[in-house]
Amino acid sequence: MAYTAARSALQQYTDVSVSCSHCGASATLLSPSDTVRDSLMNATYLNMFQQELDLLHRAQALFSRFPSSRHPLKTGHEWLKRVDKGQPDEAFEGALAKDPELHEFLTNKSFLLSRRLEVIATACTKLSS
Secondary structure, three states: OOOHHHHHHHHOEEEEEEEOOOOOEEEEOOOOOOOHHHHHHHHHHHHHHHHHHHHHHHHHHHHHHHHOOOOHHHHHHOOOOOOOOOOHHHHHHHHOOOOHHHHHHHHHHOEEEHHHHHHHHHHHHHHHO
């Protein structure tokens, strides 16, 4: 649904400003075709999904380092229903503190890690082809 809304919004503009997320170069495309607009949308979503996939892999690596941890951020992303509210885990918290971006991601996003990894990896594969 978000893709359709974004595509509709993009079609409202005759000229479209674009910029490269890698080098920062920018340009204005004058009256881009629907194919170009679709490519821009796919590239934008692919970039977002790849960033999220990186965070999900980092979460998976962190969780595998602490398999017996009952930390709330870990248990909340491993099971749909929490058996309990989790338990403090200083070692897990210390490792998580070394990656503030991952801490923010796990704190502010609600998902089941195994399922989200599958969905985002599939979306990246689809958009890459």
